Amino acid sequence: MSGKKSSATGKRTRSRKRSAAGDRPKTRGKSRRIKVDALARVEGEGAMYVRIHGGKVKDVKLKIYEPPRFFEAFLRDRRFTEAPDITARICGICPIAYQMSACHAMEMACGVKIQGPLRDLRRLIYCAEWIESHVLHLYMLHLPDFLGYESAVHMAKDYPDEVNRALRMKKLGNEILEVVVGRATHPVNVRVGGFHRVPTRRELQPLLENLKTGIDDALETVHLTGSLEFPDYERDYEFVSVRHDDEYPFNEGRVKSNKDVDIDVTEFLDYFIEEQVAHSTSLHSRIDGERVYLVGPMARYNLNRDKLTPRSREAAKEAGLGPVCNNPFKSIIVRAVEILYSYEEAIRIIENYERPDRSAVDVVPALGPGVGHGCTEAPRGSLYHRYKIDDDGLILDARIVPPTSQNQAVIESDLYHFVERNLSLPDDKLQWRCEQAIRNYDPCISCSTHFLTLNIERS
Amino acid sequence: MGRFAVVGVGNPLRGDDAVGVHVARSLRDKLPPDVDIIEHDGDVSRLVEALRQWDRVVIVDAVTTGAEFGTIHEFDVSETPLPAEPFRCTTHSFGVGEAIELARSLNGLPRVVWVLGIEGGKYEIGTELSPKVRNTIPRVVEIVLERIRQLRGGGFQ
Numbered sequence: 330m331s332g333k334k335s336s337a338t339g340k341r342t343r344s345r346k347r348s349a350a351g352d353r354p355k356t357r358g359k360s361r362r363i364k365v366d367a368l369a370r371v372e373g374e375g376a377m378y379v380r381i382h383g384g385k386v387k388d389v390k391l392k393i394y395e396p397p398r399f400f401e402a403f404l405r406d407r408r409f410t411e412a413p414d415i416t417a418r419i420c421g422i423c424p425i426a427y428q429m430s431a432c433h434a435m436e437m438a439c440g441v442k443i444q445g446p447l448r449d450l451r452r453l454i455y456c457a458e459w460i461e462s463h464v465l466h467l468y469m470l471h472l473p474d475f476l477g478y479e480s481a482v483h484m485a486k487d488y489p490d491e492v493n494r495a496l497r498m499k500k501l502g503n504e505i506l507e508v509v510v511g512r513a514t515h516p517v518n519v520r521v522g523g524f525h526r527v528p529t530r531r532e533l534q535p536l537l538e539n540l541k542t543g544i545d546d547a548l549e550t551v552h553l554t555g556s557l558e559f560p561d562y563e564r565d566y567e568f569v570s571v572r573h574d575d576e577y578p579f580n581e582g583r584v585k586s587n588k589d590v591d592i593d594v595t596e597f598l599d600y601f602i603e604e605q606v607a608h609s610t611s612l613h614s615r616i617d618g619e620r621v622y623l624v625g626p627m628a629r630y631n632l633n634r635d636k637l638t639p640r641s642r643e644a645a646k647e648a649g650l651g652p653v654c655n656n657p658f659k660s661i662i663v664r665a666v667e668i669l670y671s672y673e674e675a676i677r678i679i680e681n682y683e684r685p686d687r688s689a690v691d692v693v694p695a696l697g698p699g700v701g702h703g704c705t706e707a708p709r710g711s712l713y714h715r716y717k718i719d720d721d722g723l724i725l726d727a728r729i730v731p732p733t734s735q736n737q738a739v740i741e742s743d744l745y746h747f748v749e750r751n752l753s754l755p756d757d758k759l760q761w762r763c764e765q766a767i768r769n770y771d772p773c774i775s776c777s778t779h780f781l782t783l784n785i786e787r788s
Numbered sequence: 789m790g791r792f793a794v795v796g797v798g799n800p801l802r803g804d805d806a807v808g809v810h811v812a813r814s815l816r817d818k819l820p821p822d823v824d825i826i827e828h829d830g831d832v833s834r835l836v837e838a839l840r841q842w843d844r845v846v847i848v849d850a851v852t853t854g855a856e857f858g859t860i861h862e863f864d865v866s867e868t869p870l871p872a873e874p875f876r877c878t879t880h881s882f883g884v885g886e887a888i889e890l891a892r893s894l895n896g897l898p899r900v901v902w903v904l905g906i907e908g909g910k911y912e913i914g915t916e917l918s919p920k921v922r923n924t925i926p927r928v929v930e931i932v933l934e935r936i937r938q939l940r941g942g943g944f945q
Contacts, residue, residue, distance in 0.1 A: 465833070469832075480886075481890065482886055482889040482890050482893060483893075485890055485893035485894055486893040489893065489894050489895070492890070492893070492894060493894060495833075496833050496836060496837060499833045500833070500834075500837060503834070513831075513834075514829065514831065
C-alpha cells in the first residue's frame with residue numbers, strides 16, 4: 330500500500346490506494362465535524378454534512394446544490410408528443426427511463442396501450458440502459474470503495490481485466506441503443522405510441538451474438554460482487570417498486586411496498602408526498618408525508634425476486650443474496666444480478682422478435698382534458714410522470730418525481746444510523762464509509778434537481 | 789482506420805465547450821486520409837475504447853485554468869498525466885484527463901498523445917462560442933497541422 334491518506338476536510342489527495350488504517354479520531358473537545366464539499370463518484374453535484382456532539386449524531390444533511398432546471402414548468406404548452414424527447418434531456422445516464430415514463434403517461438391520457446413487439450422493444454432498450462448505467466456505477470464508481478482505491482483509474486492498474494470487462498459490457502449496452510434508438514446518449518427514435526422506425530430481425534442479430542458470448546461477463550460480475558466484504562449493517566426499510574404479475578418490472582405494473590402500499594400508478598401522488606427542505610434543491614418524498622422509503626435495485630429485488638429468471642436467481646443465491654436484502658452495501662450484488670437479468674431478457678426478446686408492420690400506433694388526445702400517469706423503473710428506481718393535456722394535445726401541467734429525490738431521505742437516515750454505529754472510526758475512515766453509504770444509492774443529482782459534497786462535524 | 793487521429797472533444801451545445809468540435813470540423817479536407825478526424829462527446833468509456841486504435845493522437849478540448857479566454861495550452865501526456873484540475877469542467881466528474889489515465893492503466897494509450905487545451909470562459913447552454921475562443925480556432929488548426937506533420941514524419945499539403 331502506498332500513497333498519502335485522504336484528508337477529512339474534503340480535498341482529496343490523489344493517492345493510488347486508500348489508507349486502510351486511517352488516523353486516530355481528531356476530537357476537538359468532544360466535537361467532530363465531517364465535511365465533504367464536493368462528493369466524488371456520484372452523478373452530478375452535491376455535498377454531505379454530519380455533525381456529532383457528545384457521542385451522538387446531531388445532524389445529517391445530504392445537500393443538493395445543483396440549480397433547479399424547471400423542466401416541469403417549460404413542458405407547459407408544449408405538445409404531448411414532445412414530452413419524451415424533452416424529459417429525456419433531464420439525464421444523460423437514464424434518458425430511456427424518462428422517455429418510457431413520459432410515453433406511458435401520454436398513452437394513458439389518450440387511452441392507448443402498447444402491446445406486442447413494440448412493448449418488447451421498449452423492454453429491450455430498458456435492458457440496455459440498465460446494463461450501461463449499472464455497469465458504470467458498479468465498476469467505475471462503487472467497486473473502488475470495496476477494493477480500497479481512490480478511483481477507477483487507480484483501480485485499473487491492479488484490476489485491468491475487471492475494468493476491460495466493464496468497458497466491454499458498457500459498449501454492448503451502447504450498441505443495443507444505437508441499433509434500436511439511433512444513438513447511445515440522447516436517443517432519438519422513441520415516440521409516443523412506439524418508435525419512429527423499428528429494427529429488422531437482421532439488424533438485431535449481431536447484438537444477439539454479442540449478448541450470448543457476453544453473458545459470461547455478466548456472470549463474472551455477479552461472482553465478483555459476491556466475493557466482496559460488506560459492513561455488517563442492516564435496517565428495516567420500506568421498499569417501493571413497480572411490480573408486474575408476469576415479469577421483472579421495467580415499464581408496467583402496480584406500485585407496491587413491502588409494508589402496506591399496493592396502488593395503481595394513478596394513485597401515486599395520493600401516497601407519495603413531496604416536500605421542500607432548506608438544504609437541498611431537490612424535493613424530499615415520503616409515504617403519507619411521513620414514512621421514509623427506498624427505491625432502486627434493492628427494492629426491486631426484494632419485491633420481485635420471484636420474477637427473475639432461474640439463472641439470475643441462482644446467481645444471486647450463489648453470490649450470497651437471501652430472499653430479502655436489507656444491507657444497502659449489498660446493493661452492488663443486486664445491480665450485478667440485474668445486469669445478468671438484463672442480458673437474459675435482451676436475449677429472450679431478440680430471439681422472439683418479429684418486426685411489426687407499423688413502427689407506432691396512433692395516439693390521439695381524447696376530447697376534453699386528459700390526465701396520464703407513468704411509473705417505470707429507471708436504473709436508480711421508480712420514476713413517476715404525470716401530465717394533464719388538453720384536447721389539442723397541449724400540456725397543461727407536468728409533475729416528475731425522479732428516483733434520487735425519493736431516496737434522499739433514506740440516504741440521510743442511513744448516514745445517521747451508520748455514523749452512530751461507527752463513531753469509533755477515525756474521521757478519514759468514517760468519511761470514506763459515509764461516501765460509500767451514499768454511493769450505495771447511485772444517486773443521480775442531475776436528475777433529482779429539481780444534487781453532492783460531505784461534512785462530518787464532531788462537537 | 790488510420791494510425792493517426794485528431795480528436796475534438798466537446799458538447800456543441802455548451803458554449804465554449806464546443807471548441808474542440810469546431811477545430812475538428814475546421815480540419816476536414818486539410819489532413820491526409822491516414823489521419824482520422826473524430827468529434828467526441830468526451831464519454832470516458834467510449835473515449836478509452838477509441839484511443840486503443842491509434843498510434844499517435846492529438847486531442848483538442850476546452851479547459852479552465854484561470855488564464856485569459858482563448859489561451860492555448862499544450863501538453864505532451866504520452867508519459868505523464870495532464871495536470872488534474874483544468875480538465876475537471878466536464879459533467880459526471882470524469883473528463884479527458886481520466887480517460888487518458890484509464891487508457892494508460894489499461895495499456896491502451898497511443899504511443900504519442902498531445903493535448904491542446906483552449907481556455908474557455910462560458911459554458912452555458914447555447915451554440916455560440918465566445919469571440920475570443922472563436923478567434924483562436926485558426927491558430928489551433930495550424931498547431932494541430934504542425935503536430936500531425938511531426939507525428940507522421942512527412943509533409944503534406
